[in-house]
Amino acid sequence: MATLFNFMSDNAAAPCPEVLAGLAAVAPAQPAGYDGDDCSRRLDALFSDLFGRPCMALPVSTGTAANALALATLVPPWGAIACHTEAHVQVDECGAPEFFTGGAKLLLCPGADGKLTPAGLDAALASHRGDVHQVQLGALTLTQATECGTVYTADEIAALAAHARARGWRLHMDGARFANAVAHLGHGPAALVADLDALSFGCIKNGGLSAEAIVLFDLALADQLRWRRKRAGQMPSKGRFNAAQIIAMVENDVWLRNARTANAGAQHLAQAAGNRLMYPVQANEVFVQLAPGEPQRLRDAGFLFYDWGDAGSNQVRLVVSWDTPADGVEQLARALAGG
Amino acid sequence: MATLFNFMSDNAAAPCPEVLAGLAAVAPAQPAGYDGDDCSRRLDALFSDLFGRPCMALPVSTGTAANALALATLVPPWGAIACHTEAHVQVDECGAPEFFTGGAKLLLCPGADGKLTPAGLDAALASHRGDVHQVQLGALTLTQATECGTVYTADEIAALAAHARARGWRLHMDGARFANAVAHLGHGPAALVADLDALSFGCIKNGGLSAEAIVLFDLALADQLRWRRKRAGQMPSKGRFNAAQIIAMVENDVWLRNARTANAGAQHLAQAAGNRLMYPVQANEVFVQLAPGEPQRLRDAGFLFYDWGDAGSNQVRLVVSWDTPADGVEQLARALAGG
């Protein structure tokens, strides 16, 4: 049996050393529980510095909780949230947005390469009247990097934000792979969050352990988010452990270092896949249209990954993590190139 | 300034070495995310062995989440849950039970020393008709150890369980300090959970870090609980870290060792407090009726703790954690004895 190389998901990767060190550093007993410790109290300033905007940052235990709490803070129960047809909030969260919002509706909008555009939103929502018999469009949520492994540029986000603002919509970003997007774009994150009301800042897929951060830019909603978080069972009594993980990721640009490593691995695979790529590779996910029999051949060679798309389509998703062995990437690249 | 000794809460204690070691052991990347790892898959058997009953155990990130998810699995939105007037689910969870159940109602029942009795339930609920115009009583939840630091005996629980069963109610236990109760009683936990439908098994206050377990005994509800947990943002992608903490607590009776240490410290304080105790001390919390001026005198001496009861009542709560320095306990005991 061949050595197994795992390209299934960044979900099962190791935490990076800085995160583990951060946890260890706050292990000793503290004077205060919940968010009263020194780490928790540093988060707002940390992210305000990082993004160049005043904001509040609250840790939660999953990306699903981050997205659902953020959206619930932005839209009322009778609200509607425009999102991409393939968005994680629609497809992979077991209805968490509906639960947390009290029954808001996601309105699905298609878009090439996993990306929404103002024109695409207009087309998809053209028949939505918005009278009292309908849910009220109140937010737009973008995934950055997208579910197709592509990345919105700052200009694209600005255009979508202008579109949203003109309609009175709030703007949320599901940043489960925000680090990969920033690493790809090569400039600081400020331009990507300048128009956001809330960001789900992902850590776990990128070398974190058990904490994501909700970054809230509309500080008028801060108390509401705190109450919602407590009420959702997302305010841990030893909050310092979540905060310490997040600090470890952000300090010294560890989040960007990890993301660059993963992205580079994905680029290596992308070059090997050549014109069989289904989407541009801009983050750490590579979607490939393989030939019949090829998925099985790769699995026989020891590579693990998910099938994608319709059954029998021979489409696959290959995810590179910050800790995927370079040797594994190299071997898979060779196998793809020779496929 | 005197050295500070912290008796505010077990919420801010350190994780115990076994928990930290458990975390470190699962740090390397794993083949499977979510609950697919080896640790997560061991939990059901671990708790079935511990309790001598088949059960399912699912980690969550807080005690509030454990309680609210368990109760939502046991009662419908139009249900009512009988609980003690001082129950954590009523007083300290920002309405999480109402949120997770979809609006069930807590019916408050008083009881001496924080404990419910069948007669007390009958009296408190006598006027509840239960017709279609009212919520439907569907569950009883007990806190073990109670909010007053007392412990239900196995016989007391059996009597309450018989009372509940005769009325078709489900039985839940908020076991945030379940370990302290078991340590106090001195016999195994099986008799305490024999009649339960679900238990919130607390770890965090007792030397854990960031994971509690919901133990579900009615396995017909297992799928429902899994969906509810995912939907609540309580299914982490790196589930092994939660599972490993819980395993570390249960294996080798670490949970009981930690609880015995904390309980012993509380007993030491109890003896010093003598007839000023507000309730019997049976776990790790000591409630004391101090004299005017005494709370301030203790604070001046370097002890940290919460006031309790009405403002100006000079009642205080002293909580001993598994890691409270013996020296601190000794000094506080002396200060109390000399009070």
Add this chain to the structure above:
Amino acid sequence: MATLFNFMSDNAAAPCPEVLAGLAAVAPAQPAGYDGDDCSRRLDALFSDLFGRPCMALPVSTGTAANALALATLVPPWGAIACHTEAHVQVDECGAPEFFTGGAKLLLCPGADGKLTPAGLDAALASHRGDVHQVQLGALTLTQATECGTVYTADEIAALAAHARARGWRLHMDGARFANAVAHLGHGPAALVADLDALSFGCIKNGGLSAEAIVLFDLALADQLRWRRKRAGQMPSKGRFNAAQIIAMVENDVWLRNARTANAGAQHLAQAAGNRLMYPVQANEVFVQLAPGEPQRLRDAGFLFYDWGDAGSNQVRLVVSWDTPADGVEQLARALAGG
């Protein structure tokens, strides 16, 4: 068998002639459905005139819907609503306030004769800290007339309103028997609603058929209430029939005429009951402490009514409706006086 005289509830009374005439008048087809008809469009002005304050009035199909929708508009899901221990919203609505608010909590406050007082609220809520671990007190709801058949004076309401305002709470009134209260007080309704954010204006018990009105005084919440009402299935497509009933009740003071008739009947019974009255009789409900055997004797004589209080207490509730035959009231008064 004796003729039956029904003192069980004003819930089963006939609609008054004006209401039936109002329905008939709008039977012919109309140009517009929902709230687009002429009757529906008159409601805001009708109630603004009646109360001397700008307001919006929306019909709903039950008092439960009126209360629950109003409260949901006033408090968020993490909110708490102070109410009397015996309030209809707590005791008789199967958890509707929890459902409509998304899980807010009712905090129960006792009070003599069914009435709350500022001091009573302070005492009952003294232990409510209101930190992030608790629901946030956001509204006070009063029942006028109360569940004990008593009536708040304008001064009492003003004192409670000042108490609420000082704490940032919203003020709601469950006016299922508001007409009886106004009829009792003998002055116009303006002083009773001057401080309200919302009123459930009852019609059905007072000679209506199937419509109550939510009167909203905080017009900033108007759109929210409209959306909530639609979403709750309370926006009928032939809205004119609800509006016409309400107009028929308010025009020409029909509501007060009906209420005065019912109140007068209750006064007649009250005089007969003498010192056996449990509460002052100020509206159309009479609560009497009977002697053992007396309830059965009255039933044998053909009177229908509910037992009240604990089983075997011989306490009964006698409700007089606008259409209770004078002969029936007279006979019951004689039976009581001779009891």
Add this chain to the structure above:
Amino acid sequence: MATLFNFMSDNAAAPCPEVLAGLAAVAPAQPAGYDGDDCSRRLDALFSDLFGRPCMALPVSTGTAANALALATLVPPWGAIACHTEAHVQVDECGAPEFFTGGAKLLLCPGADGKLTPAGLDAALASHRGDVHQVQLGALTLTQATECGTVYTADEIAALAAHARARGWRLHMDGARFANAVAHLGHGPAALVADLDALSFGCIKNGGLSAEAIVLFDLALADQLRWRRKRAGQMPSKGRFNAAQIIAMVENDVWLRNARTANAGAQHLAQAAGNRLMYPVQANEVFVQLAPGEPQRLRDAGFLFYDWGDAGSNQVRLVVSWDTPADGVEQLARALAGG
């Protein structure tokens, strides 16, 4: 100005004489409120006879309430409901299904002429995995007659029911225009409801006033539906008025008589519209592709109706009610034929 003929909606039609007579008959005071009166107690037997299956029937005040309560009884909060892309529950109920279910998700499935098919469901739901990360498909809801004015045959319903049953889904029918469908098909309703778990039986559009009926065929859910209805503010205290309307519609086949009249008017328009019909006309709605300028010309001639489809498409919807004057239909038919 021309006489106005209103083809906007059946929502604003008059109640038919039998309904008004039914209301008048129950106007006198009754011994019992809520559902305790004689009319309310007849409903179960009435519908069981009508449909040849045991069932429970509960009145509610709107079609939105009927649909949302029925769906909430059939699927849990983490459930998903397959429905047509154009379904009223998705498009016109302001998220009521999400509110009443506690956040279930509607999964949208296209289908020609407003109708779903097994193959269409398979295609639309092919990518729904149904693992723990996704909502759980639990119900299918059909609209009969459809939003396009077409009618499912008994065979089509049976095929969809078999498809649903094979997947463990519940089956609901939104029968806001069920009468029109039955009138079109020309056979009794039994075959159309044989596989249903619940039916929203529409009256209001078909000559009713303010009551629809939820007909529940799975009697194991009866108590749940009763509690949900009360909690939703849909259990009126003078329930006899709702029940009497429904009885008046069903007795003597008034519902079918009204629907036949409306359908016949629609057929008249359909013949006039000829090959400009957008969908087969099988109920009382006629969708027509007009020529540029023609909508305005018809309006200038005194006809009222809604534009349909995209702005500028010259598509219109013409609805005939049970009470639309024959003269108006005739004039519109002539105008269409000459168009």
